[in-house]
Amino acid sequence: GQQLNQSPQSMFIQEGEDVSMNCTSSSIFNTWLWYKQDPGEGPVLLIALYKAGELTSNGRLTAQFGITRKDSFLNISASIPSDVGIYFCAGPYNNNDMRFGAGTRLTVKP
Amino acid sequence: KAGVTQTPRYLIKTRGQQVTLSCSPISGHRSVSWYQQTPGQGLQFLFEYFSETQRNKGNFPGRFSGRQFSNSRSEMNVSTLELGDSALYLCASKRAAGGLETQYFGPGTRLLVL
Numbered sequence: 723g724q725q726l727n728q729s730p731q732s733m734f735i736q737e738g739e740d741v742s743m744n745c746t747s748s749s750i751f752n753t754w755l756w757y758k759q760d761p762g763e764g765p766v767l768l769i770a771l772y773k774a775g776e777l778t779s780n781g782r783l784t785a786q787f788g789i790t791r792k793d794s795f796l797n798i799s800a801s802i803p804s805d806v807g808i809y810f811c812a813g814p815y816n817n818n819d820m821r822f823g824a825g826t827r828l829t830v831k832p
Numbered sequence: 833k834a835g836v837t838q839t840p841r842y843l844i845k846t847r848g849q850q851v852t853l854s855c856s857p858i859s860g861h862r863s864v865s866w867y868q869q870t871p872g873q874g875l876q877f878l879f880e881y882f883s884e885t886q887r888n889k890g891n892f893p894g895r896f897s898g899r900q901f902s903n904s905r906s907e908m909n910v911s912t913l914e915l916g917d918s919a920l921y922l923c924a925s926k927r928a929a930g931g932l933e934t935q936y937f938g939p940g941t942r943l944l945v946l
Binding site: 766 | 836865867874875877880888890922924934935936937938939940942
């Protein structure tokens with residue numbers, strides 16, 4: 723099935739640094755979603771993007787829906803220890819079943 | 833508003849057994865989807881139910897089945913368990929079927945098959 727290619731696979735950063743991760747696909751997606759998952763919990767929706775070129779912020783998080791509709795990125799500014807977790811991009815393939823990227827594991831060193 | 837709840841949270845079974853997992857969606861949500869999450873394969877879509885009907889199905893064997901009740905609660909069943917079925921099983925609910933609705937995940941049921 724259609725895969726979402728998410729990178730990087732993991733990141734180790736210092737507290738206070740900015741973070742950027744992205745997701746690409748060979749197919750067009752009409753919605754891009756970014757989730758965060760803490761250990762032992764289900765993914766929590768961070769940002770939803772519905773229009774090509776859309777730039778949306780949620781606190782220190784900013785995400786953009788690529789103009790080609792085949793990519794999206796997520797930025798986290800001024801990282802803090804509680805940002806630790808796995809970040810997933812996701813999108814509905816053919817407006818039906820949700821496809822997920824493999825995740826970016828973020829570690830923040832105090 | 834209460835979130836998506838899943839029971840049980842943890843489960844240990846042996847090969848060959850069968851298991852039933854339960855999911856209660858957010859109040860007012862009529863669509864429930866199930867996912868399997870493993871370190872090797874990531875998050876994979878199992879199936880989606882809406883108004884008691886299976887609307888969409890992922891690429892899993894027939895040992896994986898589900899159903900939805902009139903109150904939108906859903907159950908997932910796995911028969912003849914295999915070691916490879918060990919995973920975190922997540923359900924997610926949304927107001928309506930279709931990919932454009934935002935879905936919200938429960939905490940998951942962690943299944944260990946010995």
